[in-house]
Amino acid sequence: MFLQPGDLPTISIVVPNYNGGATIEATLKSLIDQQYPKLEILVVDGGSKDNSVEIIRKYEDKIAWWVSEKDRGQSHAINKGFARAKGEVLNWLCSDDVLLPGALRTVGETFADEPDIDVVAGTTIEHHATGKWPDRIWKPSQELIDILPITAPFGQPSCFYRRHLVERRTPPVDETNHYSMDLELWTYFKSVRATWKLIEMPLSWALHWEQNKTTTGGVKITYELEEIYKTYVKEKIPLTYWHRILRYPLERVRHNHPGLLFGLLYFPYQCAIIALLSPFYGFKRCRWMNWVVFS
Numbered sequence: 001m002f003l004q005p006g007d008l009p010t011i012s013i014v015v016p017n018y019n020g021g022a023t024i025e026a027t028l029k030s031l032i033d034q035q036y037p038k039l040e041i042l043v044v045d046g047g048s049k050d051n052s053v054e055i056i057r058k059y060e061d062k063i064a065w066w067v068s069e070k071d072r073g074q075s076h077a078i079n080k081g082f083a084r085a086k087g088e089v090l091n092w093l094c095s096d097d098v099l100l101p102g103a104l105r106t107v108g109e110t111f112a113d114e115p116d117i118d119v120v121a122g123t124t125i126e127h128h129a130t131g132k133w134p135d136r137i138w139k140p141s142q143e144l145i146d147i148l149p150i151t152a153p154f155g156q157p158s159c160f161y162r163r164h165l166v167e168r169r170t171p172p173v174d175e176t177n178h179y180s181m182d183l184e185l186w187t188y189f190k191s192v193r194a195t196w197k198l199i200e201m202p203l204s205w206a207l208h209w210e211q212n213k214t215t216t217g218g219v220k221i222t223y224e225l226e227e228i229y230k231t232y233v234k235e236k237i238p239l240t241y242w243h244r245i246l247r248y249p250l251e252r253v254r255h256n257h258p259g260l261l262f263g264l265l266y267f268p269y270q271c272a273i274i275a276l277l278s279p280f281y282g283f284k285r286c287r288w289m290n291w292v293v294f295s
Contacts, residue, residue, distance in 0.1 A: 005037035008108040009088035011160070012040040012064075014081030016074050020095035021050035023207065028059045030098035036105060040064045040087050044077040052095075075175040082172050089160050096207045097157045100125075103203040107160045110197055118162050118194040119186075122203035124155025129207060140198040144288065149187040149228045151288045156182040157204035165189055177228070179221040184228045191232060222248075222291045239281045243289060246273050251292035 013031055017024050031041050043056050043066035053068050060066060065084050071077050078092045089111055093099065103122070110120050126136040144153030159182070166172035169188070173181050226240045233239075247270070254266050274286045 003109055003112050007112050008036075008038050009111050010038040010040060010086065011036060011089045011091075011104055011108060012042060012081075012085035012087030012163075014078055014085065014090075014092040015041065015043045015095055016046075016077035016081065016092060017043060017048065017052055017056075017095035018046035018074075018077075019048045019050045019052060021048065021052045021055060024052055024095040025055045025058075026098055027093060027095045028055070028062075030100075031093065031104075032059065032062050033101065034099060034104040036108060038087075038108070039104060040085060042066065042081040042084055044071070044081045045069075046071045046073075046077055072175060073178055075173045075177060075181045078173045078181070079171040079175065082166055085163070088163055090163050090166060091157070091160045093157050093204075094206075098205050099157065100202055100205060103158075103201075106199065106201055106203065110199065111160075111162070114197060116195060117197040118165055119189055120160045120197045120199065121154040122158040122199045122201050124158045125202055125205045126155065127205060127207055137202070139200055142196070142198060143284070145186075145190065145196060147282075147284050147288060148190045149183050149225070149232055150285050151290070152183050153186070154198075155204060155206055157206055158202075159186070161189065161194070165192070165194060168192065177224055180224050180228060183225070184231075187228065187232050219292070225291045235281075239277065239285060239289060242273075242277055243291070248292055255292075 015024070015027060015031075020027075028041070028043075031039065041063045043063055045052055045056060045066065045068035047068055047070040056063070056066055056068070067080070071080065081092065082090060089107065106122070107120050111117060121140040123140065124138045126138055128135070138155045140154035140158070142153075144151055166185075172185070174184050177184050226244075229240050230238050250266060250269065274283070277286045
């Protein structure tokens, strides 16, 4: 059934940005070009020193609210945007990601057709700017939702949720997390028994390049994930403890000395660790906990 504009929910998208002048225009255009009839765009700039503000001003007639001032980081910026948002459905879009054509119409119609659904997640296409790795088609996975926060079950820009979920706590996004705030938020949704709708349609395109946080975060991302895990998963001896002892030292060597020979030694060792820990923590948890990013 084709829905009329009045039947669709208002969608609020927060765009956090800091010195994203090279990419933020594509992000904003991807939102405006959606031509979604009930879209609210909010841009929270952290006091950029590049041409970001100039680009934001170029599109300010399409932006419901924006600000450029020093903040406490990306999580704080997202919370500032959420505090101003009026939409029934929320998400944030980093200023180096874009939404694909028709994404918001699909999301809006899904929420309108299924009022009992709290979260809608679709596919993300991840592109590595260096060309070193092929594009990754990241489809949402119920299997990985079930074992949150072990690993991310979908890409952040393709996940949308009803505002009542973020209104349940203050602040909506945990500002102690600088890299994995999305994973923590989804784990929170799981803890309050949110209902999920997964769709295979690609909704977003995410850029991995030398300046974004996912690339530069290194082992700090791993340590942040450990804290999220220990917050939500109560175990006498956390699985993260064994990973730090059994995997991290060898992972560091592997990162510093990549190559086929070490891989032939490492992967049997990795399988042995999974086999050893699975009877106590479950195979899926042990299989998917792969958090080591050393730089």
